[in-house]
Amino acid sequence: MALFADQLVNGCALGALYALFAIGFGLVFATLGILNAAHGTYASAAAIAAYFAVDALGVPFPLALLLGVAAAAVLALAVDQVAFQPLRAQGGGMLGALITSIAAWIVLDNLADDATGHQSLSFPLSSYPSGMIHLGAIAFARMQGWTILAMAAVTVAMHLLIRRSRFGAAMRAVGWNEAAAALSGVNPRAVVSATALLAGATSGLAGVLGAVLTQNVSYTLGEGLMLKGFAAVVVGGYDDVRGAAVAGVALGIIEVMTAQYLSSSLRDGITYALLLGFLLLRPRGLFGSAAFTRA
Amino acid sequence: MIRYLAAGAALLLAATAEAAPLAPGTYTVGFVSEVTGPVAFAGLSYLHGATLAAAEINDAFYLGSGVRIAVAEKNSGSDAARTIQDATQFIADRSVIAVTCCILSAVAASVKPITINAGMPLVIYGATMPGLPAPPLVYSMTVLPGPKDTATALAVAGAVKPKTVAYFLAADNDAFKGRMAATRTALEAAHVTTAGVVSVLTSDTDFTAAATQAMGMNPDAILIYTTQAPAVGIIAALRQRGYTATIVGNDVLSPVSVFRKLGPAVVGVPFPIGFSADLAATPAARDFVAAYTAQFKTAPDIYSAQGYEAIWFIAQGLKAAGGTPTRDSLAAALAAQKEVEHNVYGGEPIVGGQIDTTGTLIVAWSPDGRLVPWSGAP
Numbered sequence: 237m238a239l240f241a242d243q244l245v246n247g248c249a250l251g252a253l254y255a256l257f258a259i260g261f262g263l264v265f266a267t268l269g270i271l272n273a274a275h276g277t278y279a280s281a282a283a284i285a286a287y288f289a290v291d292a293l294g295v296p297f298p299l300a301l302l303l304g305v306a307a308a309a310v311l312a313l314a315v316d317q318v319a320f321q322p323l324r325a326q327g328g329g330m331l332g333a334l335i336t337s338i339a340a341w342i343v344l345d346n347l348a349d350d351a352t353g354h355q356s357l358s359f360p361l362s363s364y365p366s367g368m369i370h371l372g373a374i375a376f377a378r379m380q381g382w383t384i385l386a387m388a389a390v391t392v393a394m395h396l397l398i399r400r401s402r403f404g405a406a407m408r409a410v411g412w413n414e415a416a417a418a419l420s421g422v423n424p425r426a427v428v429s430a431t432a433l434l435a436g437a438t439s440g441l442a443g444v445l446g447a448v449l450t451q452n453v454s455y456t457l458g459e460g461l462m463l464k465g466f467a468a469v470v471v472g473g474y475d476d477v478r479g480a481a482v483a484g485v486a487l488g489i490i491e492v493m494t495a496q497y498l499s500s501s502l503r504d505g506i507t508y509a510l511l512l513g514f515l516l517l518r519p520r521g522l523f524g525s526a527a528f529t530r531a
Numbered sequence: 532m533i534r535y536l537a538a539g540a541a542l543l544l545a546a547t548a549e550a551a552p553l554a555p556g557t558y559t560v561g562f563v564s565e566v567t568g569p570v571a572f573a574g575l576s577y578l579h580g581a582t583l584a585a586a587e588i589n590d591a592f593y594l595g596s597g598v599r600i601a602v603a604e605k606n607s608g609s610d611a612a613r614t615i616q617d618a619t620q621f622i623a624d625r626s627v628i629a630v631t632c633c634i635l636s637a638v639a640a641s642v643k644p645i646t647i648n649a650g651m652p653l654v655i656y657g658a659t660m661p662g663l664p665a666p667p668l669v670y671s672m673t674v675l676p677g678p679k680d681t682a683t684a685l686a687v688a689g690a691v692k693p694k695t696v697a698y699f700l701a702a703d704n705d706a707f708k709g710r711m712a713a714t715r716t717a718l719e720a721a722h723v724t725t726a727g728v729v730s731v732l733t734s735d736t737d738f739t740a741a742a743t744q745a746m747g748m749n750p751d752a753i754l755i756y757t758t759q760a761p762a763v764g765i766i767a768a769l770r771q772r773g774y775t776a777t778i779v780g781n782d783v784l785s786p787v788s789v790f791r792k793l794g795p796a797v798v799g800v801p802f803p804i805g806f807s808a809d810l811a812a813t814p815a816a817r818d819f820v821a822a823y824t825a826q827f828k829t830a831p832d833i834y835s836a837q838g839y840e841a842i843w844f845i846a847q848g849l850k851a852a853g854g855t856p857t858r859d860s861l862a863a864a865l866a867a868q869k870e871v872e873h874n875v876y877g878g879e880p881i882v883g884g885q886i887d888t889t890g891t892l893i894v895a896w897s898p899d900g901r902l903v904p905w906s907g908a909p
Binding site for chain 1: 566567568569571572574575702729730731732734735736737738739740741743744747760763764767768771772773788792793794795
């Protein structure tokens with residue numbers, strides 16, 4: 237039973253990373269209409285920036301985390317303005333944006349690989365809250381606890397922002413129909429830029445936390461999150477952060493429990509088969525709108 | 532068939548005749564590097580070792596006056612298609628007399644038939660899958676790790692006396708599957724029970740759950756058969772979760788970057804190694820360490836040594852071929868070599884195109900970041 241509980245927490249922590257990543261990924265798709273293959277690179281960039289802040293500059297971890305998140309947000313905005321904005325201005329479709337994002341992904345991955353000297357680095361053990369927390373028979377790492385809390389906080393904040401604020405209404409309006417939103421007084425470019433910043437920041441948060449949890453600061457960090465984050469968005473529904481959060485955590489738990497109790501070598505195959513089965517039953521995802529389509 | 536007959540005749544000549552001096556000129560070796568991609572951490576070391584060897588060979592006039600060896604590099608990024616493309620370009624370039632390549636076994640296995648078909652001597656510098664060498668054209672400069680792994684596991688079992696062990700296995704890596712299977716058979720024959728096998732993938736990044744799973748088996752020792760990134764993640768996760776019993780690693784733990792990354796978590800973890808800068812015992816090894824450190828501002832690792840040996844072995848073949856060597860005559864000359872003469876291992880015999888070293892050096896990281904002989908403590 238203790239093993240089951242430990243693995244449940246492990247699954248939640250892993251899933252929290254997927255969820256954080258998926259929230260930003262879904263935000264970009266729902267608002268900007270871009271299936272952004274470069275989204276994982278923001279996570280890697282955040283981890284690398286935070287790592288160098290800690291290792292080279294001696295910045296305390298909480299501040300380094302914020303720096304990493306800010307770096308990812310700025311990078312996401314830069315990619316959006318350089319790679320996607322020209323396509324939007326010319327009315328380019330989703331396929332063009334996808335190809336552009338693949339190009340950005342490859343370029344940024346190469347830069348990240350160079351930045352880490354082709355090595356997988358890790359934060360010094362003394363730089364972040366390490367050690368284990370024991371709650372009765374359950375034991376988990378402090379950073380696992382912080383990751384789950386961060387995911388919960390970001391999910392609630394993003395849900396409130398999108399569903400209960402004027403800015404959220406503007407985001408949804410731009411996502412639905414940019415021209416109509418503009419006619420209603422919304423500045424689509426400002427909304428798009430803010431969305432890119434938010435998406436980059438959430439991906440960056442997943443990146444820094446993931447780098448600590450997995451002892452991996454390298455370009456592979458974002459690549460590892462990419463496929464699982466995408467799966468979480470598809471299962472959760474593109475236009476609701478609650479879905480991405482629930483699906484991300486579920487994905488992590490299924491992955492861990494499959495490895496523990498069924499087969500560790502067939503873990504990914506079984507996990508994705510379950511997801512496929514779910515989508516056959518509910519194609520629009522957990523919380524997805526029945527009639528949601530990109531304008 | 533004609534090519535093999537020609538190589539056979541040349542081999543006979545090479546074995547019986549004193550080689551003529553090499554014709555002056557530059558002999559180019561095509562080096563397919565892996566300085567980007569998933570194993571770039573090792574790829575740079577291989578390339579540095581190779582370039583150092585070429586410089587030493589030229590500076591010492593090893594091949595004779597007016598004779599130089601050059602290393603032409605093409606980076607494959609560990610991608611099989613790009614590696615084949617690079618090898619094909621080297622084959623098309625008639626100034627290239629031999630090719631050396633490959634860290635990943637699957638990539639080496641892809642390139643091997645292409646170079647054999649083209650009659651191009653291929654010296655594999657990093658891949659560890661058994662069966663890759665095929666003299667007179669294909670050679671491996673990497674000591675097969677399987678027997679060393681098994682010897683290490685038996686030595687650790689003899690010292691620590693575990694009743695049960697658990698294994699971590701990179702389930703998508705056939706070479707590690709073979710290595711683990713051989714060790715498991717040997718340990719079970721020594722009455723060490725297998726508590727279980729935890730499979731991971733080489734692309735995995737989170738090992739918390741896998742560590743929890745292994746610890747749930749309550750093994751007296753854990754043996755790791757994975758590539759470097761998972762091995763590092765597994766050790767970190769095991770130690771963080773409080774696993775204090777014996778962990779047995781493999782040669783992927785030898786680069787200093789692993790110690791920098793893991794620190795105390797990897798101290799005392801035994802693993803076999805063919806070469807260590809900290810334990811360089813022969814004058815050739817000490818010279819290599821000094822020259823490498825001076826040029827690259829870091830100590831060489833096992834990968835550097837393998838890249839270094841690959842170029843020295845090809846140079847040895849060129850010298851033995853003599854005259855104006857062709858790819859065929861070089862292949863024949865390489866096949867006639869019984870050992871790599873200039874080596875950093877204190878002896879490097881070649882059997883069936885595969886190098887070997889005598890004995891098994893079991894080491895562990897010390898708290899101050901040096902490789903030291905394993906003390907036998909759990």
